Amino acid sequence: MTTFKNRLASVVLAAAMGTGATVALAQEGPIKVGVLHSLSGTMAISETALKDTVEMLIQKQNAEGGLLGRQLEAVVVDPASNWPLFAEKARELLAQEKVDVIFGNWTSVSRKSVLPVVEELNGLLFYPVQYEGEESSENVFYTGAAPNQQAIPAVDYLMNSIGVERWVLAGTDYVYPRTTNKILETYLMDQGVAKEDIMINYTPFGHSDWQNIVSDIKRFGSAGKKTAVVSTINGDANVPFYRELGNQGISSTDIPVVAFSVGEQELSGIDTGPLVGHLAAWNYFMSVDTDANYDFIDQWIEYTGDEEAVTNDPMEAHYIGFNMWVEAVRKAETTDVDAVKDAIIGVTVPNLTGGYAAMMPNHHITKPVLIGEIQDNGQFAIVWQTPSTVAGDAWSDFLPGSRDLIADWRAPMSCGNFNVKEGKCGASAGEQAKAAAE
Amino acid sequence: MSIPRLLTMLLFVLLMAPVGTAMAQQDDGSGEKLLEQLADASPASTEEALQAIAASGHERARAWLEAYGNNRLSRVKDTGEIVIVLNNRGRDWTVADAVTGENLGEMSRRDLDRIAINNAVRRQLAGVLAMLDLYAEDPEVREEAARDLMGKVDEAVLDPLIGRLDEEPVAAVRNRLEQAVAIYRVEQEGSIEAVDVLAGSLHPRARAALNSAVASENPALKAAAQKALLSVEQKLKMNRAAETLYFGLSLGSVLVLAAIGLAITFGVMGVINMAHGELIMLGAYTTWGMQQLLPGQPGLALILSIPAGFLVAALAGIAIERSVIQFLKGRPLETLLATFGVSLILQQLVRTVISPLNRTVVTPEWMSGSLVINDALSLTLNRMYVLGFALLVFAGLMLIMRRTRLGLEVRAVTQNRAMARSMGIKATRVDIMTFALGSGVAGLAGVALSQLTNVGPNLGQNYIIDSFMVVVFGGVGNLWGTLVAGLTLGTINQLLEPWAGAVLAKIIVLVFIILFIQKRPRGLFPQKGRAAEG
Secondary structure (H helix, E strand, O other), X not given: OHHHHHHHHHHHHHHHHHHHHHHXXXXXXXXXXXXXXXXXXXXXXXXXXXHHHHHHHXXXXXXXXXXXXXXXXXXXXXXXXXXXXXXXXXXXXXXXXXXXXXXXXXXXXXXXXXXXXXXXXXXXXXXOOOOOOOOOOOOEEEOOOOHHHOHHHHHHXXXXXXXXXXXXXXXXXXXXXXXXXXXXXXXXXXXXXXXXXXXXXXXXXXXXXXXXXXXXXHHHOOOOOOEEEEEEOOHHHHHHHHHHHHHOOOOOOOOOEEEOOOOHHHHOOOOOHHHOOOEEEEOOOOOOOOHHHXXXXXXXXXXXXXXXXXXXXXXXXXXXXXXXXXXXXXXXXXXXXXXXXXXXXXXXXXXXXXXXXXXXXXXXXXXXXXXXXXXXXXOEEEEEEOOXXXXXXXOOOOOOOOOOEEEEOOOOOOEEEEEOOOOEEOOXXXXXXXXXXX | OHHHHHHHHHHHHHHOHHHXXXXXXXXXXXXXXXXXXXXXXXXXXXXXXXXXXXXXXXOOHHHHHHHHHOOOEEEEOOOOXXXXXXXXXXXXXXXXXXXXXXXXXEEEHHHEEEOOOOHHHHHHHHXXXXXXXXXXXXXXXXXXXXXXHOOOOOHHHHHHHHHHHHHOOOHHHHHHHHHHHHHHHHHHXXXXXXXXXXXXXXXXXXXXXXXXXXXXXXXXXXXHHHHHHHHHHHHHHHHHHHHHHHHHHHHHHHHHHHHHHXXXXXXXXXXXXXXXXXXXXXXXXXXXXHHHHXXXXXXXXXXXXXXXXXXXXXXXXXXXXXXXXXHHOOOHHHHHHHHHHHHHHHHHHHHHHOOOOOEOOOOOHHHOOEEEEEOOEEEEHHHHHHHHHHHHHHHHHHHHHHHOHHHHHHHHHHHOHHHHHHOOOOHHHHHHHHHHHHHHHHHHHXXXXXXOOOEOOOOOHHHHHHHHHHHHHHOOOOHHHHHHHHHHHHHHHHHHHHHHHHHHHHXXXXXXXXXXXXXXXXXOOOOOHHHHOO
């Protein structure tokens, strides 16, 4: 009875105070930062480190006096690697917790699940993982690589520096590898590679019997032309794949494998012996030789208390995304979503590889592209990098449907998929994701 | 071509080796100068620097080249001194002076500048090292080196190679070198005699050379090459078939291993144990634990994990039987649900206690690589061991079931529990022993699987469906059925995979089993007689 009375009293009180008063009240409390990363289930392996990264960045920001004179507070939820739960948790963060910004998601399918919610409730989401592109939402900032910031430069490197003429595109059977391989196939054919010099192969999640596929690759690679494997194989299926390559005697100098989903975190759980010399393309490696990076690593090891802790590309993306958001809030002098959204375009912050990352009008950022060779200590030795940073392209030029689309969130266009041929703006990313789900 | 130039240089050096070494010892500054040259080299002049090192005949030249190839050659930022990194784990690395090899202790990663190498340079290095190996004591090393040289021979290196050919005492190595030379002769000179040398070779490079000869204008050469190719293609087809069969048996042996424990608990006892996969996982984690206890001895640890994995899984099996299954006798649905719960508990336990991340299980030296039958057929060793292990486990189980008192009692209890009890058999004890045996065998499967797949909390989940599939297909309660079913399904899968793809092959196999079970609900080898009624 008393609780009911209390609740009634507080409702009456709140109503009496009116909206102006509540805003003033909220301004004095901490700034809430939502963290939407799986802490259990299959994705916990990758996402737990990202949650810790955001918490570390918040702790550091608070130690430096917070933001706009207020402290930051992390609101952590666990969507448990369950895609529909991601949407529910995002709603909880935005509607109940009233967070000012969300850092979260790993898989594309979880992002698609969250999109309609973030657009409906006008939230801010920073997405830190490399993805297949073909999307630009008003409320999402993509701090991971688009295909033109990872896949295409990697293929260019193989083609020009190693002289590869025959291509195996191997991937796990889901949306990111399929889209990326479609883009790469078109790109390779545009470059004059014949259709019979491209072999495409898909395997299920967690595939462990690679004998036949590796033997096929070996045969495909023995035609006298230099062959390489472009791998979008996901997660731990890579380990038996590389092991089989090693056992069948395919070395990285014969048929190099360049992977887009194998990073330091993934390597930390496996015996890297059979992988040495194979390649990976990212926008950051833990082995990058800059003071900013060494400081970040020291900070991370101190924060986790684990001398063996590794850093990886999506962590750097959160580092950049967080600093960009802080800059934008400072610039806008408020955490109001619409103001921050406008202020953040053009914001430039240092990255960890010795350059700068700028937020582009299409909500993607500029990144350098690095190619690294796997070493026996689970780290990458950088063998090549783009001379300057590359701006992320939301809509690939190598897919028929997306060639004519551009994204520009500055007024007056303010559109994520403007068709330059037809001169009109399509449905928002959230609406499209919703339609695709139904 | 740059590789051959390097090779000739090296050959020259090798001939002059004694003199070179003497010179290097006299002049102490030379090593530093050579390394400086390499460290300062631009991409264009790297090759020159490598040549200089190869030509120097310095006693540590090979150590430098290897360190360079392994990304271990670094420069101290402040002093410019060149060092070889001995241990590159963590933030502080152990380094040694490159010139003298003297250990300099630990140094911060921040203070070191790696001397970069790329793949093109690494290929040159591989050629150089192969050429060095051609002079090794061990004929196997020489043969491997000669194999590496196939397709890499060029004008500059031809004469020295022929010279080496005459000196080579071992026929196999000579044969390889002859083929390496013949590839050059066919491609560059259109030699018909060289085509005959390549006629028997299954090496892909030899085939590529023959293919190029087929396209030539010279009719005699063309005919000879076509004839040679025909026999090569025939042999390749045979090898391909043998390879697919091996793949099938190997996948089949994995299925048999995973399922055979279940064939006992589910097949013989009739307990639907959804936690079977987690028992496999425990076996795999035991291997990991053993390797942690015996660092540096992965092989010994692996062998010791065979009894240890059996014990751990058997004890876990007993715990499950005593705490859950014994109370649910004769209630299959409840058993299924309860053991499913147990499987989730075990998974989460491993996640919480050990780590949600996969653990590294090292493959011992003697299990990696492959057994080379010929250039087109090589059998991977780890899978061969697993195949043998699966057959051994099967034979062992058959022995226990057929030849021991326990086996007799198990069969008696499963056929007629009440009758067996009245004959003085302690049915409860037999239940425990049987379940422990089935679980222990699952643990053995885990030990073997740790060499093929990832050791992580989800390991068991990946095999539980397959295990049930094999047992049901083979005929519940029949060990022979499990063996035949596992090997058959593995082979069918591998036969389908090349043209259907991995995803579709799995689906087709499943559909096949569904249809088969419709037709013969009791599997390949149905139980006959009274046991079939129970």
